[in-house]
Amino acid sequence: MNEPWVSSLEGEAVYRARVRGCLLGGALGDALGYPIEFSSLDRIRAAHGERGVTGLVFHGDSTVARISDDTQMTLFTTEAIIQAHQRERLKGIGGGWALLVRWAYERWLETQNKPGPEQAAPPQSGAPEGGLISQAWLYARRAPGNACLSGAAQMYAPDPLLALDGKPGQVNPESKGCGAVMRSAPFGLANPADAAFAMAARAAQITHGHPTGYYAAGALAAIVAYVVAGDSLEGAVLRTLRLLQRHPGHEETSAALTEAVDLAEEGSPTAEKVESLGAGWVAEEALAIGVYCALVTPSVKDALLLSVNHSGDSDSTGSLCGNILGARHGDVGLPHTWVERVEGRDRIAALADDLAAECAPSDPSKPF
Known part of the structure; x- marks a missing residue:
């Protein structure tokens, strides 16, 4: 059932909260899972109970929980x-999003290969002044996927x-690791589900x-878009399944x-049931685990903890679960004492607000 968007002002506030929730929730799930990413469930339980x-x-004496x-x-x-969105709104030039995303991933690659912003290559023409490439805290190599590193280096932008x-x-062409799906939620924050799916x-x-690998990315973006528009979590997943069926190889x-x-x-959720869905190293397993944990319990805290306590890619499954739950409940529905300790929290929240301001539906009473 869709939730009521009573007024334009209220609609804008709900949308902004959901955008914030999605990005902060993803970062929180990521931070919960990152320290145990390569540990078996037995080792996690031996170390933490x-x-x-x-x-x-x-990590160490830090009071900030690292993101990956x-x-x-x-x-x-x-x-x-x-x-x-800015390019289309200010200059009337659309269709360049794929190249802009490719350039963004090239900037991310600089943060993986250089010690800090002072050593990074000059950003491309038109890159945002004072953007993420200038943020020293992002210059940290946190077990990036090989396909993400090699793919970004190829400087390819899809048409x-x-x-x-459904073809490679x-x-x-053989990679379906979770490195594409784990970054795709933002497409669902800025577009209706069909467009979000295709773009992601x-x-x-x-x-x-x-x-x-690419259909799982599209599916996450569609789920987020449906949830932001007011669908229940289960309704969003079922509608995404119908959307997937239109595409060969789904x-x-x-x-x-x-x-x-x-x-x-x-x-009756358990870690063992989570592991029955896989380990999360590949795209469809990571998506399934994130969705299962978001669906199976009404508690945001319990869902996030369930999504990371398993023998697999804990930060990615936690991130996906956090994206979905944050989009559903907004930032106010996240555990604040945890969110406050997430690395880069203020910058993440500011970027979320920028996205919400730029990409808000023209009529918030009818999101997207």
Whole structure:
């Protein structure tokens, strides 16, 4: 059931809260999972107790919880989307979003290869002044995926007009790692579901050419778009499944999502049930785990902790779950004592507000 958008003013506030929630929730899930990303469930329980991690884990004497490449790339995606909207609004030039996203990932690649902004290559013409490339805290290599690194280095931008045909893409055609889906939520914050799906899937092909890799990215963006527009979580997933069925080669992604929905209907969540969906290293498994955890319990805290306490890619599954839950509940629905300790929180919130201001629906009573 859609939620009421009573007035234009209220609609704008709800939209802004959901954009903030999506980006901050993704960063929070990422920060919860990053310290245990490469640990088995047995090792997590041995180190943190039978329940696994029950809150943020800090590195050394730090009081800030680190984010990983998942949040880094999500932020650069957001920056590119803002640029694309500004370009169309101010100059009347549309269709350049794919190149802007590619350039954003090239800037992210600079943060992985250089020690700080002083050593980074000058940003491309038209890059935002004082943008993410100037943020020293983003110059941290946090286990980035090989496909993301090699793909961004190839400087490929997909044709935004080509249909999604279910065939392998030009770059890393065999790769369906979760590095494309974990950065794709921002497309669903700025577009209706159909457009969000198509844009996220094409942008995924900058680094990941396997059809499941790019369809999973499109599916996350569509789920976020439906939720932002007021759908329930389950309704958003079911509508996304119908959207997937229009595209050849969707079966692997659809099967994983369907399994997540069916498992959530059983209730009684456990880490072992999470692991039955896979480890999350590949796109459809990461998406399924994030969706399952978001669906199976009404508690945001419990869902986030469930999404990271398993033997797999904990930061990516936590990030996806956080994106979905944040889009549903807004930033006010996230655990504030945790959010306050997330690395880069103020900059993430400011970027979210920029996206909301630039991309808000023209009539907030009818989002998108």
